[in-house]
Amino acid sequence: MARVTDAPKVVTANRLQDGAVVWLTAAGDWSTRIADAQVQADAAGAEAALGIARASAARQEVVEPYAVDVAVEAAGPRPLKTREWIRAAGPSIDAIPTAA
Amino acid sequence: MSPTAAARQIDPPANGLPSHAGIYHYDQVDRDFLKQRVEQFRRQVARRLAGELTEDEFKPLRLMNGLYLQLHAYMLRVAVPYGVLTSRQVRQFGRIARQYDKGFGHFTTRQNLQFNWIKLVDVPAILDLLAEVDLHAIQTSGNCIRNVTSDQFAGVASDEVVDPRHYAEVLRQWSTLHPEFSFLPRKFKIAITGSSADRAAICIHDVGLIAKRDADGNVGFEVYVGGGLGRTPFIAKKLRDWLPEDQLIAYLEAVLRVYNAYGRRDNIYKARIKILVHELGIDAFRNEVEAEFARMPVAEYRLEPTIIDGIRARFASQPYEALEPISGVLARARLEDQAFNRWVRTNVAAHRQPGYAIATITLKPAGGIPGDVSADQMDAIADLADHYSFGEIRVTHEQNLVLAHVRQDDLPALWKALSAIGFGEANSGLITDIIACPGLDYCALANARSIPLAQRISERFADLDRQHHIGELKIKISGCINACGHHHVGHIGILGVDKKGVEAYQLTLGGSAAEVGAIGDIMGPALSADETVDAIESVVGVYLEQRQDGERFLDTLARIGHTPFKDKVYASH
Numbered sequence: 001m002a003r004v005t006d007a008p009k010v011v012t013a014n015r016l017q018d019g020a021v022v023w024l025t026a027a028g029d030w031s032t033r034i035a036d037a038q039v040q041a042d043a044a045g046a047e048a049a050l051g052i053a054r055a056s057a058a059r060q061e062v063v064e065p066y067a068v069d070v071a072v073e074a075a076g077p078r079p080l081k082t083r084e085w086i087r088a089a090g091p092s093i094d095a096i097p098t099a100a
Numbered sequence: 101m102s103p104t105a106a107a108r109q110i111d112p113p114a115n116g117l118p119s120h121a122g123i124y125h126y127d128q129v130d131r132d133f134l135k136q137r138v139e140q141f142r143r144q145v146a147r148r149l150a151g152e153l154t155e156d157e158f159k160p161l162r163l164m165n166g167l168y169l170q171l172h173a174y175m176l177r178v179a180v181p182y183g184v185l186t187s188r189q190v191r192q193f194g195r196i197a198r199q200y201d202k203g204f205g206h207f208t209t210r211q212n213l214q215f216n217w218i219k220l221v222d223v224p225a226i227l228d229l230l231a232e233v234d235l236h237a238i239q240t241s242g243n244c245i246r247n248v249t250s251d252q253f254a255g256v257a258s259d260e261v262v263d264p265r266h267y268a269e270v271l272r273q274w275s276t277l278h279p280e281f282s283f284l285p286r287k288f289k290i291a292i293t294g295s296s297a298d299r300a301a302i303c304i305h306d307v308g309l310i311a312k313r314d315a316d317g318n319v320g321f322e323v324y325v326g327g328g329l330g331r332t333p334f335i336a337k338k339l340r341d342w343l344p345e346d347q348l349i350a351y352l353e354a355v356l357r358v359y360n361a362y363g364r365r366d367n368i369y370k371a372r373i374k375i376l377v378h379e380l381g382i383d384a385f386r387n388e389v390e391a392e393f394a395r396m397p398v399a400e401y402r403l404e405p406t407i408i409d410g411i412r413a414r415f416a417s418q419p420y421e422a423l424e425p426i427s428g429v430l431a432r433a434r435l436e437d438q439a440f441n442r443w444v445r446t447n448v449a450a451h452r453q454p455g456y457a458i459a460t461i462t463l464k465p466a467g468g469i470p471g472d473v474s475a476d477q478m479d480a481i482a483d484l485a486d487h488y489s490f491g492e493i494r495v496t497h498e499q500n501l502v503l504a505h506v507r508q509d510d511l512p513a514l515w516k517a518l519s520a521i522g523f524g525e526a527n528s529g530l531i532t533d534i535i536a537c538p539g540l541d542y543c544a545l546a547n548a549r550s551i552p553l554a555q556r557i558s559e560r561f562a563d564l565d566r567q568h569h570i571g572e573l574k575i576k577i578s579g580c581i582n583a584c585g586h587h588h589v590g591h592i593g594i595l596g597v598d599k600k601g602v603e604a605y606q607l608t609l610g611g612s613a614a615e616v617g618a619i620g621d622i623m624g625p626a627l628s629a630d631e632t633v634d635a636i637e638s639v640v641g642v643y644l645e646q647r648q649d650g651e652r653f654l655d656t657l658a659r660i661g662h663t664p665f666k667d668k669v670y671a672s673h
C-alpha cells in the first residue's frame with residue numbers, strides 16, 4: 001500500500017472517537033473535508049506531514065494515518081485510487097435503503 | 101390487522117420477550133455475564149480514549165466485541181445465534197439504527213447483523229441496549245469459534261429429521277469464551293443442519309454437521325471438515341459418517357485440538373483448518389483426530405441426554421392451532437391474484453404443521469441493496485412477526501428473513517403488508533436474490549464495489565415474469581478474494597479485482613453451496629462493471645436457448661459444459 005510515487009499527497013486518518021475520515025490541514029489539525037487538506041508536493045513534505053499525523057495519533061485523536069496520492073484540481077485534491085475517493089466522498093450508493 | 105390476528109397476539113412475559121418465539125431463553129446467569137462483559141468493554145473504551153491503551157493494544161479487544169474499523173466509520177457486528185430473533189430484538193435493532201447509525205442495518209451471510217456507521221464512544225451504550233434483549237457481539241470476530249449458523253427452516257421444515265437448533269445451542273454454550281479455543285490459528289466457523297436439503301451451506305464451513313437418526317431413532321451426526329472460501333476455496337470432506345449424539349462435544353474438542361496443535365500460525369493465508377486438512381489429507385487428519393479422541397477422558401465430555409432435554413425445554417414451542425392441511429383461503433387467493441401466486445411459488449415453503457407455511461422475506465427489492473433493512477422496515481417486520489409468526493424472525497445465509505410459522509390463511513394478508521414496505525418481491529432463489537458483500541463502499545479490504553453491481557443486475561432483471569421464466573439462478577458477489585459474498589459457490593460468481601487501479605470483475609460459473617457443493621470455474625479475463633452486467637445477460641441467453649425440459653441453470657451447464665457460455669461472453673472481445 002505504501003508504495004512511493006511521485007504524485008502529490010495528502011495525509012488522512014480515521015478519527016478515534018467516531019471513526020470519521022479526516023484530512024490533515026495546513027494548520028496541522030484535522031478536517032472531515034478533503035478540500036481542506038494540505039497538499040504535499042513531494043515525498044519529504046509528505047513524510048513531515050505524516051510525522052505531525054503520528055503525533056496526533058499518539059494523542060489519541062486519530063488512528064492509522066497514511067498518505068494518499070492525489071491529483072490537484074480546481075475543486076481541491078482528488079484521490080487517484082478508487083478506494084481513496086470513496087473514502088473521501090462516502091459510499092457511492094444511497095446509504096439509506098429506500099422504503100416504499 | 102384483522103381481529104383474529106389481533107386475538108392471537110401473544111402476551112409478552114415479564115421480560116418482554118415474545119414467549120412463543122423459538123429461541124433459547126436466557127436465565128439470570130446469562131444476563132449477569134452479559135452485563136459484566138459490557139462493563140468490561142466500557143472500561144476498555146474509556147482507557148483507550150484516555151490514552152492508557154494504544155491502538156495496537158485496543159484493537160484485539162474491540163475485535164473480541166465485534167467492532168471493526170471500516171473505511172468511513174466503525175462497524176459493529178451483532179451475533180444472531182443460529183439466525184433466530186424475536187420481534188423485540190428486531191425492534192431493538194431498529195432503535196439502535198435510528199439512534200446510533202444512519203437508520204438502517206445490514207443482514208449478512210453469517211446470519212448476523214452489521215451496523216455500518218457506529219461511533220466508538222457510543223459502543224458501550226449500544227451494547228447495553230443489545231444486552232437488554234439478550235444480544236451481544238461476542239465471537240463475531242477474531243480467531244475463535246464464531247457464531248454457529250444453521251438452517252433457517254430449523255424445527256419447521258417438512259423434510260427435517262432432527263431439529264438442529266438444540267445442538268446449535270449446545271455448541272454455542274460449549275464454544276462461548278472457551279479458553280482453549282479463544283486463540284486458534286485462525287477463525288473457526290461451524291454450521292449445522294438436520295434436513296436432507298442443505299440450506300446452511302455446511303460444505304463451505306470449517307466444520308459442517310448433519311444431524312440424522314439411525315434405524316432405532318437415535319440421533320447422531322455426519323461430520324464434515326475443512327470447507328472454506330477465501331483465497332483457497334475448498335469443499336468440506338467427510339470426517340465421520342456417524343458420530344453418536346453423546347460424543348458430539350468430545351469429538352469436536354478432538355478436532356479443535358488437532359487444529360490448534362498443527363494449524364499454521366506463521367502464515368495467515370495458510371492458517372485455516374482447510375489448509376491443514378488439505379496438506380495432511382483427510383485420512384491422516386482423521387487418524388490424528390481419532391487418536392486424540394481415544395486419549396481423551398470421553399466420559400467427562402459426555403453430552404448427557406438430560407443436558408439436551410434441558411436445552412430443548414428452554415426453547416419455547418409454538419401453540420399451533422389444529423388446522424386443515426390445505427387452506428381454502430390460500431387456494432382462492434392464488435387463483436385470483438397472479439402476483440400473489442408467484443410470491444407463493446418462490447417465497448413460501450412447506451411446514452411440518454398442517455395448515456401452516458414458512459414465508460421467506462427476500463431483502464432484495466428491485467435495484468435495492470441486498471440485506472439492508474431500514475429502522476422503519478425493522479419495526480414493521482417485528483409487528484408482522486407478532487401478528488403472524490409467534491413473534492419470531494429468522495435470518496438466512498442468503499441475506500433474507502423468514503417468518504417460520506404463518507397460517508396459510510394469513511399468507512395473502514402477510515404478502516400485502518410486506519409489499520407495502522417494499523419486501524413483497526417474489527424472487528427467493530431467483531436471479532435478483534443476490535448475495536453481495538459490502539465491498540469497496542464500506543470495506544477497508546475491498547478491491548472493487550459489490551453493492552452497486554448487485555443493484556444494476558437487479559435492475560436489469562427486475563421483470564418478474566422474466567425472472568420466473570429463468571428459474572433458480574444464484575448470483576453471489578464478493579469485493580475481494582476473502583469471499584464474504586460466497587462468490588466461489590455462486591451459480592454465477594462475481595469477484596471484484598483491481599486491474600491496474602481500476603475496478604474489474606472476474607466471473608465464475610457452476611459453483612454451488614447446496615448438498616453437492618462445488619467451487620465455480622473462472623470464465624476468463626476480468627470485465628468492467630458494464631461488461632459484467634452484459635455478460636450475465638449473455639450467460640442467461642445461452643442457458644435459455646439451450647435448456648431442455650425441466651432443467652435448471654446448473655443442469656444445463658453440467659450437460660453442455662462451459663464453452664458455449666464463454667464463447668458468447670467473450671465473443672465481442
Ligand code: HEM
Pocket residue numbers: 168170175207208209210214286287289327328329330331372536537538542543544545582583584585586
Ligand atoms: C468490513 C467488514 C469485513 C471484513 C474486514 C471481513 C474480513 C474477512 C476476511 C479477512 C475473510 C477471510 C478469512 C479467511 O479466509 O481466513 C473473510 C471471510 C468471510 N467473511 Fe468477511 N469481512 C467483512 C464483512 C463480512 C460480511 C458483511 C459478511 C457477510 C455478508 C462476511 C462473511 C464472511 C464469510 C462468509 C467469509 C468466507 C467464508 C470462510 O472462508 O470462512 N464478512 N472476511
Ligand code: SF4
Pocket residue numbers: 537538539540543544545546547578579580581582583584585
Ligand atoms: S469479500 Fe472482501 S470486500 Fe467483501 S466484505 Fe469481505 S473482505 Fe470486504
